[in-house]
Amino acid sequence: MIDVARLAGVSHQTVSRVVNGHPGVRPETAERVRAAIARLGYRPNATARALVTRRSGLIGALLAPGPDTDLLLAGIEAAVRTAGRTLLVTAVPPDDPAAAERLLDRVVDGCLAVAPPPALLDLLGALADPPPTVVVDGPATPLGPAVAPDHRGAARALTRHLLGLGHRTVHHVAGIPGSHSAAEREAGWRAALAEAGAAVPVPVPGGTGPAAGRAAGRLITARRASGEDVTAVLAADDTLALGVLRAFADTGPAVPGRVHVAGIGDRPEAAHLVPSLTTADTAARTVGERAARLLLERLEGRGGTAAGAPAAQVPAATLRPRASTGHW
Secondary structure, three states: OHHHHHHHOOOHHHHHHHHOOOOOOOHHHHHHHHHHHHHHOOOOOHHHHHHHHOOOOEEEEEEOOOOOHHHHHHHHHHHHHHOOOEEEEEEOOOOOHHHHHHHHOOOOOEEEEEOOOHHHHHHHHOOOOOOOEEEEOOOOEOOEOEEOOOHHHHHHHHHHHHHHOOOOOOEEEOOOOOOHHHHHHHHHHHHHHHHHOOOOOOOEOOOOOHHHHHHHHHHHHHHHHOOOOOOEEEEOOHHHHHHHHHHHHHHOOOOOOOOEEEOOOOOOOHHHOOOOOEEEEOOHHHHHHHHHHHHHHHHOOOOOOOOOOOOOOOOOOEEEOOHHHOOO
């Protein structure tokens, strides 16, 4: 900054005012300073500025595995970029919540915990001075509010849809054990079956991803071979449903001829599978965007600071009937 001031023939305080956009600098002086900055290749030291102001412009995202974390993250990134801030992302495996400390050691203005396992929330809650936090796709905590997709509504609508096609019950491939999304989607499935007075089959272990779905599909095929009447399957997410479809293609039964299959999430590839996948759009990208905006409002003093504060409104899930349930 002193070098810029010397070249421009001004004080270093004037350079500081120009760099920080303060008023009160004559246009010709500001232009002279900007020319000196360009000539010298000067860039403000963001780390030094953060030490002085205690504001870095950095937003942290702690990203745990989940079926829609990539879509949630896309929405978060869009909102943070629009606000002129920078997003730092750290992956946090379920068995290593301490990985979050790599991000928390940085000076972040606020934090988004995406699909956090309980151990990660415990770690954040134990901090002496945790950053302002919004939980994305998880429960509200004393750290701050939570914003989540309409998991329960999606599963409920899909289960009702399958029952409406004449199935006596719907079998469920469960999501990631212990995750908020899996628990909510299973709750929606159970609620729809209870409303219809239908039997509630034991959920098939799943997880997330096509490989887990294919393994679940083989278990369902074994159930059918043992005489169990399985005519409709709701997978906890589209990636599981993809694997179920592959397992059924390997050994039968035919979809949608003998069994109807549905997923949750309406991922971009769902409409292009063979058969195309019936699913429900949970607007994950919109959820991520609104969660980030909620955090930014808190940082600007325009939002609540406690778990009981109103969270951002998210859209209801939208049913997408396709060929895997006989809709052409």
